[in-house]
Amino acid sequence: MSQTIATPPTVRLDSDVVGRPISRPDGPAKVSGSATYAAEFNVPDLWYGYVVSSPIAKGKITKIDTAPVLALPGVKQIFSHENVPTLAWFDRAYKDDVAPGGSPFRPLHDAEILFSQQPVALIIAETFELARYAASILRVEYEVAEHNTDLEKSRGEAFDAPKGKTGFLPPPKPKGDADKAYAEAPHKIQGEYTHHAQHHNPMEMFATTVEWLGDGKKLKIYDKTQGAPNVQQYIAKIFGLSKEEARVISKFTGGGFGSGLRPQHQVFLAVLASLELEHSVRVSLTRSQMFSLGHRPHTIQDIKVSADDQGYLQSLEHNAFAETSQFEDETETVVNWSGILYKTPNSKFDYKLAKLDVDTPADMRAPGAATGSFAIESAIDELSYEAKVDPLQFRLLNYTYEDPTENKPFSSKRLIDCYHEGAARFGWDQRSPEPRSMRDGNMLVGWGMASGCWDASMQKAAAKATLKADGTLTVNSATNDQGAGTYVIMTQMAAQTLGLPMEKVQFNLGDTEYPTAPLQGGSWTANSVGAAVKNACQEVGKKLLKLAQKMDNSPLDGLDFENVQFVNGLIRANEDISKSVAIKDVLQASGEDKIEADGKAGPNPINLQKYSMHSHNASFVEVKVDEDLGTIHVTRVVNAVAAGRIMNPKTARSQVLGGTVWGISMALMEEAYLDNVQGRYMNHNYAEYHIPVNADIHKIDVIFVEEEDDIASPIGVKGVGEIGMLGVAAAVANAVYHATGKRVRELPLTIDKLL
Template sequence: MVATFSSTGKDTFVGSPRSRVDGPAKVTGLAKYAGEFAAPDLAHGYVVSSAIAKGRIKAIDTAAAEAVPGVVKVFTHENRPRTAWLNYNYQDAVAPPGAPFRALYDDKIHYSGQPVALVVAEDFETARHAASLVSLDYEAEEPLTDTEAARDLAYRPSMNRNGIKPPPKPWGDPDQAYDQAPVKIREDYRLAIEHHNPMEPHASTVVYEGDGRYTVYDKIQGVSNSQGYLASVFGLNKDDLRVMNPYLGGGFGSGLRPQYQLFLAMLAARELERSVRVVLTRDQMWSFTYRPDALQTITLGAAQDGTLQALRHDAIEGTSHFEDYQEVVVNWAAILYKCDNVELTYRLAKLDTFTPGDMRAPGAVTGVFAIETAMDELAYATGQDPIRLRLKNYTEHDQTMQDKPFGSKALKSCFAQGAERFGWDKRDPEPRAMRDGRELVGWGMATGVWESMMMQTSAHAILTADGKLEVGNSTGDLGTGTYTILTQIAADTLGLTMEDVTTKLGDTRLPEAPVAGGSWTAASSGTAVMKACRDVGEQVFRLARQMENSPLANVDFDRVAFTDGRIEVAGDPGRSVTLVEAMRAGGVDRLEATAQAAPDKDFNDAYEAYTHSAIFAEVKVDEELGQVRLTRIVSAVAAGKILNPKTARSQILGGVVMGIGSALEEESMLDHRLGRFMNHNLGEYHVPVNADIYDIDVIFVEEEDKANPLGVKGLGEIGIVGTAGAIANAVFHATGKRIRHLPITVDKIIG
């Protein structure tokens, strides 16, 4: 992908608002997605999904489907090539403990919607029609899909996911402290199952290049993950397997792991020795990863002034029978608030479902909603302002990690600036005290928190003799602005304009980088790109010093600056050499470097790093109808250095909108008798639309952080964390009714 940008002529791009360099390609339709790449002799696959949630396939009849003109082959567990699943224990980069799901492996049905056949035809319409003719006879068993019903079967996972912090050991005596506390809060909280539903459905196009070589276009947030998956389960050589995904039409975590359409497309392409595309339908987007249901209990004991004396957060989440999906749900309370008596427990319950998956701010959306709602309840119980209560229990240390200090934490400034912008001081604290005509007005607030992470990453930089620069690595851009910020960083590092920089992503032939997720991409890939550009800068500087009568002959590298395509002595622009002149004099056509970036061990040994926010919400509730309108949100975010205020603001806006969905609309409804999601379409699974969104005000609070060389913290997740809690607290303030089970719908308000 070639990214172009019309420069404004400013010397510094990082820190200034810049439009997306990939924007023109997206709005003109030039950007291609995984299900859009063409290939000669391309066949199309259509997935047949299981109609039951648990049991086995007694018989499968494909004769009618195979008789349809244009059908190439129907794949089932009975005729699946034995070359598949050579490595049953393949673990992708973000997999939980257990055994990854294997499509068409045998006759067993593990969950509703499981793929049971793949019909391959010359065109999509024929494949879809033929798929409707595949007949299956099942032996069904009663499924268990209700986390509440499985509560007594819940267990503490013996293995933890890589990078997922387990709950710490208890400290103090929380039970005794709770019993002795004058103020007590103990309530249950629940967040409905949610599905990611990105605009682009999951798709894979496998292009057969001949001689056992393949080019694969896959909807994935990190192409290296798909490459490793295919190489492992099919026994392929990575050198013969190029995976690309230059654009994603949204992911929200659903594209972190390879999904089953990739396996099916490669299975068919290898067997048929021709190119095959498999695109999942919107209905089938409910047949894999989702944000899991969670049963949560928050127990707070406090003094009369609101000082916490006891804190418990207990959670049970559902997972599949074949994997132990885990996320950080209960740790957030002890990260946000100081308390001397704490116990945090996290358990799993096996269900007859697909494995849940990471969905934007996994664990934090769930756990922070519970603790921030409970803290609002404590504020009312102790008769004080919700901000004052949070400041009373404020901490500068992470108690879950041996009381390590935070490298930076500007949360107090988030409270202050957010409250001022919102007008919080005008709030009447009494529920149902504020009105606007027939509507009750409610104001609520909550805290947001997310990990600030950096991952091992590599990137390259290539400077050519015409003064053009290429940078990139294999990570993806979900639409977050990664193309743009990497272009900004590269342009600033070598003193070029942004239109002189091309950023390439999403290709396994580029230097390896982790999947795009966890809000670590800016810190990780940004640092790697900066280091690679600096390495190239040193090379071209050496060429400049060697020029005859060079004005830089006796100058050290740390005394020069790169600006306007030149290397100049800092403070003396008259002594300079252009990059083009230096390369021409050195007789080189290109200079290149690949650099590695990794977390700072010394920093991580001494500090913990988190992004923080304060969210303020206004709702208006029709007193008779119970309808909720969310009319205002202010989100004040402390996230270190902001590389691009324009794309950064968009990230927070998107997160807030998803938070609104969690609070008021999104709910995947399981019929536990069938074990099936019943509202598996965008007509019945409600997400916020334009008419639901009013004013969203984003504040970036100034904060300096040294966790990485760029001083940045991630923004992808923090916008959603805490938003649902602020809205739920606002609904209570408006109505006097505390709703602890999201989403907040009309029936819960008037029921």
């Protein structure tokens, strides 16, 4: 076995700001309310749209009685399948960047109803209140057809997930004879692990404000999204617009978690109405309607795993069965993580889908991995008890330094350090191994742990840097910030690259007039856009050096770019820092009013072929369970993360805190109740779709294990958005077993499952 050792961190210079816990420059705007979101732009003479949703899950519209509504003073139009013009959209060729296989849903295309809460009409009125009232009295008649929304009853209709969807990896190829090894092993467990649909619930609901500019078809589109360029491409193709005619802006996003990766139907409806009426229009969705925009799919997993008397794995079988819609084949990478985390001589994996009468599921924080890690980490915990080996020791015994699924070395892997540092901080060595053996008064105390693994991937990204004669630097990229801290870490990267103080740097994002950037998702923004920002600033630096060398008696004459450093507003020689020139003096001497440069970045195809690249974490959880009532309290969590170079420990910690809270939420609370008779989610609101409040969350300790990986990305970053959530739900369930002796394999872990 061999372990790839990451390049050690470079020596910190006085002007280094990357790696420091610097506050967000956008923070004051957010807390003061001056940050403007998609539904808050004050566009003159604005009309408002309200979406009418289907009450049935399957069937077709037979009649829409529009006359009484159109007679209301101030109602401008009702759009439905009866009057929507023919669009490029309807040839089924145009998809967004993250669309799965199949045909994307096309709002108001025809009379067919494909899922409950499907938009069936859009009412445009002079005020939001009037549009909402008009929607309440619009009469739509339906012919109801028999529907199926029950995954459990659809096992006989399972089919292999289609290959080819971006981001989906087919299950690993089998190794050895898993069935024989399982049958012969002295210690074995088999279990079915389930969670039902879970819904994104960002604070900001989806909305689009379209400003009609009155110049041909020119529009300015303010949209709630995780990627303005993706929305622009989607809108431009559907409506036959140029990029100049469809400018998309998204400066602030009030949470997305994957729900904003795909353009949602309100942006299509708002643009449609604006173009048809030649007027500015805003369409906002309600909280209830947010439950019709994709979800983490209901998934059933079956795991068979075995070990020898020493605790070494002998076999691993991991199968998953998930839902998709009737019109798209939504796929997730669910079972692969088991094979990446653990070495075993015998393994086999499978992943299947069933088509239901629901809207297409969607990527939701750590898609696939959050589902898969709950199952495998619960199963590994069960097997450790069966083999009478401490759960942490069991994982250490089966640790792998290479990716068994691809037979590649990891670009870096510090999971073993996550185990050791997390266990030491948590006090794992004080754990009493027997279930129900630890108490605090009437509370049963349980300690559990679990692991996580997520891809460290890069995407193509671009940025533009402009250094002005007054010494200020502006960097633009069309990337997004849904709350992860993009504004601050890109400002840090730009400031450090050119050795400027933070207050002299401004980073702008979320506008399709800026250089293109990928969707904010997959934990790839920091490394992808960060590398592009660095490259753009370095190109400015190269131009600066050339100008500095033209100055009279330049102390930098003859030096290559690699032989100088940009520190504290100076360009100085590496070998003799007394040889320096102030950046502001270079600009003044040159007579240039500004220096501009573009930068691009993308994945290294050679590294992709040679290495397996992932971030890792280990979660340690303490729960206290009331012995009489069965109520569960997560009282303490330690989450140790190895995610490459941490650009800003403050914002990165916030990401891991948020992921940890979501893992607790997934374990104990989140579940959409699907009434299969109605084919509808019944708890589509904040009152009944339970998520944590302050009283549910106690001490969370975040550890960043030192790791820098120049193979995974040229700036050593892997990303933290996804990894902080992984393993947490399983660690909670494992802690509950340790506390109570009751193993629960279905999430959420509610009181009734302990009684």
